[in-house]
Amino acid sequence: MSEIRTKVCIIGGGIAGLKAASDLTSYGIEVVLLEARDRLGGRIFTDRSGLAPYDMGASWFHDTLENPLFNLSRRKSHYLHYNDDEPMILTSSGPVSRNDKLPQVLKEMLRFNESRFFESLDAPDRSLQNMAYEYIHQQRDLLTDTQVRLVPELVRDLELWHGIAWQSMSAKYAIIDHQGRDSYMGSGYDTIIADLEDTIPKRSVKLQEIVTGIERSHAGVRVHTSSGVVQADYVVVTVPQSVLSLAETETGGIKWFPSLPKAITDALSQMSFGSLGKVVLEFSEAFWPSEDKFLCLADPDKATVQKLIPVPWEWPVNFFNMTLIYGVPTLVALLQSPVTNYVEQHPTKAWALLQPMVEQIAQASGSTATPPTKVLVSDWSVNPFSRGSYSAAEPGNDPTDIIVQLSEGLNRVRFAGEHTIGEGAGCVHGAWVSGQREARHILVREGLVEVSDDD
Template sequence: MEDLDTIVVGAGMAGVACARMLADAGRRVVVLEARDRVGGRMLTDRTEGFPVDLGASWIHGIDDSPLWELVRSLRIPTREFTVGSFQAGGRPMSHFDGDGVEMDAAASAQWTADVEMVDRALTGVIAASSPGDTYRDVTERALDASGLAPERIDEIREFFRHRVEEQCGAWIADLDAHGLDEDAIDGDEVIFTRGYDELPARIAAGLDIRLSHLVTRVSRAAAGMTVDTPQGRFAAASVVITVPLGVLKAGVIEFAPALPDAVAGPIGRLGMGVFNKVFLQFPERFWPDDSYVIRALGEAGERWHSWYDVSAISGIPTLLTFAAGPFGRHVQGLTDDETVADVVLALRALYGDAVREPIRHWVTRWGDDPLSRGSYSYIATGATHHDHDALAGPVDGTLHFAGEATWGAEPATVGAAYYSGHRAAERILGRPVDLDAFAVGVAARR
């Protein structure tokens, strides 16, 4: 067996960032990646001559963001596309009421004001909630106290459900009452005009990454760590596990001895959401030029409810919509053609015959991917924000965990993956790693 300092399992953003920092410090590092590519849940399709980000798409808030500073240092081009936390207003949106009729400016403003009013009350309701309360419990209490008309309450209830789906990939009754406490964005958001997976690819350049190496067992002993794959056994002083939470929850990696409750508990309590994307390209645009978002409220938006205009990436009229939570799992069982037909039907209920047949489409199925088993983590009922950070370990000072699910400040983001990889590297090295210097060093390798 090779004489290694650290084995990193997984070549997503957390894995390559951690491995790069350790390698830059002179450590002997191997990355074992089950896929045949780098990037993990950052996946860009370029088969049509332009990028389509099938996994992560955004940096959610660039103010005071080390991830944004890394992107700037690497001179990776981006485009401002700020939609904020799933919101009622704040950006140009085309709103349609429950009957599929477009709302005028006054009606849209009133809708936004009503949601903001209930959201302000919701903050206090959440603060007064009890352990075991779900996000549905607290939203229902806020809605009951709102004094709004029943029809508007129904629309806001639907809005809250979709917000949980888009932010967490989960059903509203499965999310803890505090599950969206960290749901805040500072500054603009950006998307990537060349594709987001350029970022982990740049970091990974020059690392010893063994692709198509599926890890089946991780053993720790006084003599060190061993990691088993079908290609053989690897040994090192320390191991960093960066696989998605869904893989950990499925138990497909055996840990010997078993993980202590300090880590196994968070794995069991946290949830893994499903959030799938459907991109549709059209022969011509049928929605307003100045609308970031098309949003259907109430019954009209029960299934497909929000479409984001991402035409600027390809120069072709393109809408992005999402299927998340239980609906996302349902859609995974449909064919692409069935899914596209259902989305087009929903759009025609709003825009009629102006919606022509799409010329291209992309449909993701992250919940069916055996190497992710979901899209990103969320705070399930009974879990807490502390569970995210507790999941990072370390165990016996030698087994570390990283990835978006291990970063409590902003889980379910690429930033969380990056920062958690940084934390693991610092713990192994026993000293700080300056992120500004790291960014400069990555940029210098090109």
């Protein structure tokens, strides 16, 4: 690549970078987009090697009442599917009876957690695990033995949202209040990536370009890569928070000239990163019930023991029924760290870990499980350019500070991505909107659009 000159250099070809590039290009702004991988999409990747398109990263539209990307997808008549029925809840002993009223008690447990932090803004944070047992101890005389044993395991379903274990999860920021239902992107998220890619000149996209350094000054920014230098008036940095936090000596790490301000580095140190993994299990035929998902709870006696090698029924797993979406005999399992890390490092062991749970699901319909004909495993935690799935809050973390610092940017250096925005944090549409935000910032500074009250 040697040395090239452009108006805006965008680092990262995920949906935030692509949206920024698309919006800038539409106003005639010259861009160069640098992507370390050999493909675009970032943490969006649709595997089309099997019976159906399987999204190994982002799969759903969240906040569908207020999600501009979802509305765009609706207008394009993409295949959208609401798989938000109540799950069948199973333990290693079989399905849990609805008469045990676990969801009702869980609802009260979450309200108990919320009330602690609404009572006082200075209330000390604690882990989700500690919160769950605090509730159980307080309400013990009002709960059945089954509720005492299983509701703490049911709250661990939040692990499969945040991608981290409950003992490492902030209770303060664990509960998710989405605006609207969740819709599965049945057409495959790669269709949205392709639509954005079509709006950007091919000459502007540089794949397999690893950024190693960023020099910033009042006159402009120089971006050093594995094969040259890009000189630009502006830079939009969309690498994941996990990569932004790396030491410059690690693969994907960026050396800053001058160093990032302490306000940003301190904010980065106050946030964590989750690893939500996926395993796709294709079978020759469907042998499970007709529910759209099956939540397998961890065994209570093992739940507090974190082992180096995960064992079945030690961690909750959520299985999604692809038969209802695509008519194919497939289950997709959602995992959390540290299970994700283990399975992604040892993908051939995924079926052995999940098999006992799948067998219990099969028994719920009076059937017998058969071995999968195809197994697909995500690789987010082992990929040096993602190192996990998305931002997550551990006890004591402050997700608002990093959002404030990165959304303000550093003059000509801007930041975008799911970790830089409040509404839609951790979601595709949040990343998309952040890319739109930074493109608009540049367009306003260049006098191509008028300033609004939102700028």
